[in-house]
Amino acid sequence: MPHPANAFALVADIGGTNTRVALADGRRVLPDTIRRYRNSDFAGLETVLHQYVADEGGVDARAACVAVAGPVRDGRATMTNLDWAIDKDTLARATKAETVAILNDLQAQGHALGHLDAANIRTIIPGPKAKAAAAKLVIGVGTGFNAAPVFEGNGVRLVPPSECGHANLPIRTPRELALCEYVSTAHGFPAVEDVLSGRGLERVYAFLGAEANDPREAKAQDIMQSCASGDDPRATEAAQLFTRILGTVAGNLSLIQLPFGGVYLVGGVARAFAPYLQDFGFSDAFRDKGRFAGFMGNFGVHVIEDDYAALTGSACHLVALQGA
Structure with missing residues (x-):
């Protein structure tokens, strides 16, 4: 069943080997929407997110945040163990979200404390x-x-x-x-x-x-x-x-x-x-x-x-x- 437009946020955790993507309702990640993709099967994050949006019935997220295993500076991330470069413009283009953010993966883990x-x-x-x-x-x-x-x-x-x-x-x-x-x-x-x-x-x-x-x-x-x-x-x-x-x-x-x-x-x-x-x-x-x-x-x-x-x-x- 298609998701209602602008109802959920799209979140992703990009590791050196796999990328996990899901939808979230406020602080709660929706378990049934979690999907895992092997990075070696994709040219970059944009193609992963396009695949996820399609897999979830063309979901239109209101906001998007990705956690990246690598340094983030001025809204741009460089993967430490993967040849991908990620910026806010790419994230907004791939998800059509109005609000976008990029975190280092350990920053995301820190924001999770107290909510697990x-x-x-x-x-x-x-x-x-x-x-x-x-x-x-x-x-x-x-x-x-x-x-x-x-x-x-x-x-x-x-x-x-x-x-x-x-x-x-x-x-x-x-x-x-x-x-x-x-x-x-x-x-x-x-x-x-x-x-x-x-x-x-x-x-x-x-x-x-x-x-x-x-x-x-x-x-x-x-x-x-x-x-x-x-x-x-x-x-x-x-x-x-x-x-x-x-x-x-x-x-x-x-x-x-x-x-x-x-x-x-x-x-x-x-x-x-x-x-x-x-x-x-x-x-x-x-x-x-x-x-x-x-x-x-x-x-x-x-x-x-x-x-x-x-x-x-x-x-x-x-x-x-x-x-x-």
């Missing part, structure tokens, strides 16, 4: 009760890595973007130094994302093979499956090393942003690691800050297990833009 089902939030490290307006931090671990703080003030939520996944990987041990040297051969620079991402997990696994003079490769999905089945000790070792580095980086970002309202891990890789973070040393690495180890207890850490949180955040951002 509590059943989809898994606590890894409990934190003390905080005021509703306390700063928060979202950390995305998926095809890439990024983070964004979430600030509240005078009824307005501010989620500034960053590209911290391309900062230097921290080094605390000789083994981590060896890993940095190993991954730097890919780009000449050992960035956080080179380890803390799906491809990064694969690099950690390959590094352990090189270290053991027994080189083997494995896909991230297979590594996590082996963690569950216990049939490959190297997969478990790779996941443990990954987890400790994730804890170190998350702790560093927490000291920078002071998210007394909580740290929220998001993304497909974060969700896959959620059952293992406690056993694989995340908490110890997160708190391992010398004389600030006790202070780290101020920050609770959670994993958002809602695959569509960025869609909700995009819808919430549009509501705020339109003053509804």
Whole structure:
């Protein structure tokens, strides 16, 4: 059945591999309208959105917001892991929406906080009760890595973007130094994302093979499956090393942003690691800050297990833009 014109907003979450598109009624994403498209099947976002509009019976949206895995500046986004460029004119042309917005995907995740089902939030490290307006931090671990703080003030939520996944990987041990040297051969620079991402997990696994003079490769999905089945000790070792580095980086970002309202891990890789973070040393690495180890207890850490949180955040951002 065709949707009524100008009744809903169109929201999209553009990852490195797939794009999810849906309609939203206010802050609520309509589950029956969610569709997923493989990016490799399309030349760019405009063709994806044309396909979605057609798939939804020629829907005419009143507003549109897309969340993009890449930096956004002056209304234009450049994908970090996909050769697409996106601007507001393209978005308006593709959707015929009167109001359009482009967010970094972590900004969208930040706008979703407080509007997600509590059943989809898994606590890894409990934190003390905080005021509703306390700063928060979202950390995305998926095809890439990024983070964004979430600030509240005078009824307005501010989620500034960053590209911290391309900062230097921290080094605390000789083994981590060896890993940095190993991954730097890919780009000449050992960035956080080179380890803390799906491809990064694969690099950690390959590094352990090189270290053991027994080189083997494995896909991230297979590594996590082996963690569950216990049939490959190297997969478990790779996941443990990954987890400790994730804890170190998350702790560093927490000291920078002071998210007394909580740290929220998001993304497909974060969700896959959620059952293992406690056993694989995340908490110890997160708190391992010398004389600030006790202070780290101020920050609770959670994993958002809602695959569509960025869609909700995009819808919430549009509501705020339109003053509804």
